[in-house]
Structure formats: C-alpha cells, structure tokens
Amino acid sequence: MHYSDTNMAENFLPWILLLHFLLIMCSSYGIIGRELGMNHGTIITSNDDHKHDHHHHHDIDPSLMVFLTMKDLKVGQRMPIYFPKRDPSTSPKLWPKQEADSLPFSLEKLPQLLQLFGFASDSAQAKAMEDTLRECESKPIKGEVKFCATSLDSMLDFAQSILGKDSGFRVLSTSHKTKSSVSFQNYTMLEDIKEMEARKMVACHTMPYPYGVFYCHSQTTQNKVYSVPLEGDNGDKVEAIVVCHLDTSEWASSHPSFQVLDVKPGTSSVCHFFPADNLIFVPKVLQSHAGFSAM
C-alpha cells in the first residue's frame, strides 16, 4: 500500500468538497435527482493526431505547462505538468445570487467597483479585476457559448441551459490524492485512463476577482473528457481531469497552447489538464457505473 492512514483524510477531501457543493446546490436550488460524482466510462484507445513536437519547453512559463495533445494521452507518458495549489479555504467564495446581482459586473463600472472594494486604480487587484471583466466581456469564438457566473445559481442555470433542461448533470474536477506543495514537476500517466461520457460539456474556470467568479464556456465542436491517474516524480498522486478539443481551427493563433505544443490552429487536438478548483459539468449517464452517488 502506498497510502498511510493519515492520507485517508486527503483521499476523502474531494468527496467532502463535492458533498459540500451538493449541499449548497440542493439548499439554494432545491434540486433533487441531480447526481454528483465521478463517472467511470470506457477505456480510451490511442488516437492519432497530426505530428507535433513539444520538447522545446525551456522558455515557457511553467504555469502554461498544462497542454497536451491526444497523442500524449497514454499509459507511461511522462511529462512536466503544472498544477496550481490554490487553497480553496482562502480563495474567494461564490456569493449568493442576490448579493452578486446587486453589484454591477462590467468593465464600464470598474472605477465604481474599485472604489467599493477599496482598491487603488494602479493596484494589482485592479489589474486582475480589469482582466477578468475584459475576458468576461470578450466575444465568444464561433461555435462557442460563454458566460461568467458570479453566483452558484447562475453557474448552474448556465450549465443546465447547455446540457438540456431534462438532463441531470455530474460535476467533474481534478483531485489531488496526496498533499504536497510541489506544483510543477514531471508526472507519469498510470493505468486506467478513462474517457468520461461527455456528449455536451460546460467547463468553468475560476477567475481572479474579489468574490467567486467562474468563466464558463461550452463549444459545439467535438470535445472529449478523460480522467487520468498521474504519479509525480515525488510520489504525488493525482486523478486529473483532461479536456480535449478536437477542432481548434477557430482558435486565435495567439492561444498559448499553440506555442507550448508547437502546433498551428486546426492541425491538432489541444487537451489541457484542469486545476482542482475548476469544474466540468457533463450530462448524467443513466446507466452509469459511478462509484459515488450522493443522493
């Protein structure tokens, strides 16, 4: 056994967080019958992508080392990956809808917001808020629907509107099975890479802001979602969620993934590892082999 008893708490932490999330969801939303939990789908087979070479990493910011192509998704693959270790207990919380909706959320109102939160206009916080608002107001690319959620309710409403009113959904997220402060190292992909059922999906990324803001988006082009067990060089275990975008032809050529992977838009799939505080909503599978059913 790799795990000592003291690690049990960490192993259960993701479930506790999910349960917590579910409780908030049920209490604020009154939904019964939505299922939360990891699903275990089919085993993936390797897929052929176009030729690429991403062994020229030296000049690249480690925090961008989260990209891969479907070709890299195989047992035994070893690669440097960056997982931010943000402490969920200290990161900004989603506000109740009523509170969040009582504040403007627009670039135009930034001066007013800075005043309200007490940030100087030349502060790092002001810059972060500006970047977040700008990103949230940018036009979606062709085939993409996007939405910045400032509350749990609005995030769930958006997810539901994409996945379908009649569909329950599951929430997937990367979980760290061991505790360590190492955020950048080489990881090896272990046995049991699983493709998750994800005909449709909504990905929600945390954004820097004084309160919880998730940038949620969904692309109509084909995506795949995988659960990938990883072991770090230091023994860290991660059950990582990877999303692959099969069609990147509409992406801006300045997208950092193209630099990291050394490929051009539309010539290769682009996949990325999800940090633990990002969420993926997928439709609930009726006959799932989910090992966890919260309700």
Ligand SMILES: *[C@@H]1O[C@H](CO)[C@@H](O)[C@H](O)[C@H]1NC(C)=O
């Ligand atoms: C990953 O391994 C390669 C080759 O073994 C090494 O050159 C590189 O420095 C390692 N990267 C990290 C982040 O440890």
